[in-house]
Amino acid sequence: MAVDVRALQVSSVLFFATLVRSTFGFGEALFAVPLLVLVIPVQVAVPVAALVSVTVALIVVMQDWNKIHARSAGWLVLSTLFGIPLGLLLLKTVAEPVVKGILGVVILTFATYLLANRNRHELKNDRLAWIFGFSAGVLGGAYSMNGPPLVIYGSLRRWSPQHFRATLQGYFLPASLMVVVGYWITGLMTPAVTRYYLLSLPGILVAIFVGRAINHRMDARRFLTWLHVGLAVIGAVLLVQGIRARY
Numbered sequence: 001m002a003v004d005v006r007a008l009q010v011s012s013v014l015f016f017a018t019l020v021r022s023t024f025g026f027g028e029a030l031f032a033v034p035l036l037v038l039v040i041p042v043q044v045a046v047p048v049a050a051l052v053s054v055t056v057a058l059i060v061v062m063q064d065w066n067k068i069h070a071r072s073a074g075w076l077v078l079s080t081l082f083g084i085p086l087g088l089l090l091l092k093t094v095a096e097p098v099v100k101g102i103l104g105v106v107i108l109t110f111a112t113y114l115l116a117n118r119n120r121h122e123l124k125n126d127r128l129a130w131i132f133g134f135s136a137g138v139l140g141g142a143y144s145m146n147g148p149p150l151v152i153y154g155s156l157r158r159w160s161p162q163h164f165r166a167t168l169q170g171y172f173l174p175a176s177l178m179v180v181v182g183y184w185i186t187g188l189m190t191p192a193v194t195r196y197y198l199l200s201l202p203g204i205l206v207a208i209f210v211g212r213a214i215n216h217r218m219d220a221r222r223f224l225t226w227l228h229v230g231l232a233v234i235g236a237v238l239l240v241q242g243i244r245a246r247y
Contacts, residue, residue, distance in 0.1 A: 007199045009039045014052055015203040021056050022211025024223075025154075025168035026147040027230055028053070040196065047183045047193045052204055054180055057173035059208050064166040069159065072126050073170035076150065079133030080140065080175060087141020097242045103139070104239025107148050111231035114155060123156045136171075146175060148234060151227055161223040165215050 013035045017028035032052075036045035061068065090099060114121075132153035140146035150171060154164045183189055218226075 004199075006039050007196065010036060010048070010196050011200040011203050014048070014200040015207050017049075018052060018056055018204045018207035019211050021053075022060065022165070022208045023214045024226065024230065025165040025215075026151055027234075028056075040192075043188060044190065044192050044196065047180070047188045047190075048196050048200075050176060050179050050183060051193070051197045052200070053172060053176040055201070055204060056208055057169040057176055059205075060166060060169040060212070061173055063212060064162065067163045067166035068170040069157075069163060069167045070170065072129055072153075072157070073167050075126050075129035076133035076136065076153070076171050077174055079130035080137035080146065080171075083134040083137020083139075084141035087138040090138065090141075099242075100238045101242030104235045104237070104242055106235070108232055108235030108239060110152060111228050111235055114152070115225070115228045115232070121156060122158050123153070129153065140175070146172075148231060151231055155224055155227050158220075160220055161215050161218045164223070164227075165212075 013032060017032035021028040028049075032049050033042075033045050036049065040048075132149040135149035136146040139148065150168055154168065159167060180189075
């Protein structure tokens with residue numbers, strides 16, 4: 001029987017993307033869609049990634065619902081809804097290289113600052129959650145990149161690795177569901193999307209449980225370091241993308 005090389009490539013990308021997401025609670029968007037579009041059309045890659053996001057979030061919420069900071073997740077989701085329209089406006093009116101370049105500089109600078117001052121700043125409550133949720137909505141509406149403001153917020157709140165992972169999925173579950181519904185309404189949920197998703201599902205499930213095991217073995221200090229390094233990488237990638245697209 002012939003091996004479906006393309007399906008194998010898609011499954012491999014989604015396995016590693018899910019492993020990153022399940023371990024740290026975010027980060028799969030950094031390489032999942034860019035790698036998927038190398039082998040399948042973007043109209044297929046993006047909905048597949050959205051289905052995977054819902055799957056990861058749903059299972060993690062079912063696994064660790066008691067570790068979710070429900071109040072924090074609620075404020076973040078609510079304020080995100082108000083940020084999405086501004087993100088869509090940016091997408092239509094501001095050149096992508098400019099937005100990516102500015103965003104890259106801001107994220108890289110903030111991540112570097114957090115790495116150098118890990119123990120100096122902490123948010124004691126959720127009074128500022130709306131700022132981070134609104135920012136996540138803006139970035140999500142513009143470039144489907146909700147993660148960075150949420151990571152910054154979780155690290156400033158000093159959530160443990162387990163609470164960080166679970167609470168972010170409490171945010172991503174309703175957010176990703178809304179995206180999937182939108183794709184379904186607009187006809188992007190095609191048979192090809194369903195096929196690649198179902199073929200990748202066994203690996204996705206394995207990656208979710210492996211990621212959970214890794215997450216639960218991380219100490220808080222090391223986890224925060226990895227979070228900030230991940231943010232710095234995202235910022236650097238966005239900055240490079242912005243510069244390359246501009247010149």
